[in-house]
Amino acid sequence: MPTLDSPRSPDKLAYHGEGPGTVARLNFREKLEHLFRVARGRKRGLVLTHDNPDPDSIASAVALSHLLQVRTGVETDVAYGGIIGRAENIAFVEVLKLPVIPVSQIVFNDYDLVALVDTQPSVGNHSLPPSMPATIVIDHHPLRDESLRVPYADVGGDFGATSTMLVEYLRAARIEPDPELATALFYGIKADTRDLGRQTTGTDVDSYLWLFPRVDKHLLEQIEHPELPGRYFRLYHKAYERARVYGTAIVTDLGEVYSPDMVAEVAERLSFLSGMKWSLAYGSYRSQLYFSLRTKDRRMNAGRLIREVCLGRSGSAGGHGSMAGARIPLWGTRAQRAALKRELVKDFLERFGVKRERGVPLLEYDD
Ligand SMILES: [Mn+2]
Structure with a gap:
């Protein structure tokens, strides 16, 4: 992170x-x-x-x-x-x-x-x-x-x-x-x-x-140029399949990841989609939810934004202008965890200034 x-x-x-x-x-x-x-x-x-x-x-x-x-x-x-x-x-x-x-x-x-x-x-x-x-x-x-x-x-x-x-x-x-x-x-x-x-x-x-x-x-x-394990490709498959584009933001839920630093790698990769100002990826590992954020908007500060969203939820967060990460402890039932994720993503999308209901799956997105 x-x-x-x-x-x-x-x-x-x-x-x-x-x-x-x-x-x-x-x-x-x-x-x-x-x-x-x-x-x-x-x-x-x-x-x-x-x-x-x-x-x-x-x-x-x-x-x-x-x-x-x-x-x-x-x-x-x-x-x-x-x-x-x-x-x-x-x-x-x-x-x-x-x-x-x-x-x-x-x-x-x-x-x-x-x-x-x-x-x-x-x-x-x-x-x-x-x-x-x-x-x-x-x-x-x-x-x-x-x-x-x-x-x-x-x-x-x-x-x-x-x-x-x-x-x-x-x-x-x-x-x-x-x-x-x-x-x-x-x-x-x-x-x-x-x-x-x-x-x-x-x-x-x-x-x-x-x-x-x-x-x-x-x-x-x-x-x-290392050899890559099969699970690397499975993770990317899931990342692309689940990614949604909201105006100038792309967001993906990786579910359970095999390594927390893959969350950052995916956020980085998706930030290359043309027309995007924001890229957000999240995934869980050992009862912690990891977020990684990238922005191409020079007026924005990804580090500040991610702290505003995550620090009130007993997580830790950091980063600087264009890239940032955070982790938040996950607890409770499956439903509670899902609700927490939804709430966090809503909070992020509001701060990106994009409309939540306009999400389009990446695989159907045509720019
Ligand atoms: Mn460093």
Whole structure:
């Protein structure tokens, strides 16, 4: 799930040396000094991605773990909550042999340093227990105020991917990544910025070019064009069959999905239908209802809209201008669940400004 949205601008916040704050305004050399000061002397570190992690989150976590081990000597593991479900993401971890473990296999009390990457403590899309404070947060999404209480927070700034930030850390620390790590970071930037076409900054391009000669192109090819399981095609079949077009919005109900990140993939895919301003997909996984939203209307903010719809329903939500996601706990009888879905979709359609009764099945839609 994409993460957060906050109107707070990081450059309004200064870092005054010691103690919590955000280091976002410092250069990466200075950031390293603070980071090492916080990390040194710890016994064991854990770097945690957001749940159902995407390549940007995984690559950043592996890179941070490497940086901490090499430069501070703190032994560090990388863990993720949820599942790695999309075929590209499974291939990403397998082909690059990335050392990541499910959070169910770790004991949090074994660690005296915990880092969150590509998410923040208050976002609600990660598996860090509330009783366990984060020591380090590195994230390219807009700053949430709670992150200012973390001993080391590098949040916000002008980056299309958290992987870009980690490339800057490695360069400042003069660490030469091996081809696997370089390929991971490269793919992390590529995926988050959709080939440098979406929410991309000069620093992303610079990191991408720095990584390019270090990437193993053969490994990259295996990640980007993986074999797909039969259930992938069945899911798409259902997605197209159930999709309805409401004026400039397309909405589909995926029912039960085999992986929550497929909801985002389908929302993205359907957003390419010509004439659409909005694309919404939803599906359930382990008694949670996942929503993913895309908009092509630059005046709209998908992150804000999805939060308005979902936060009052004890869910968590995040995202930015053009893409956002949310999850809401599902409970009650079959009928109650169906009613909740209908109510949510009605709420979304109203906010899209389209007429609910004008829905046309995608398979009958002729533009
Ligand atoms: Mn990211």
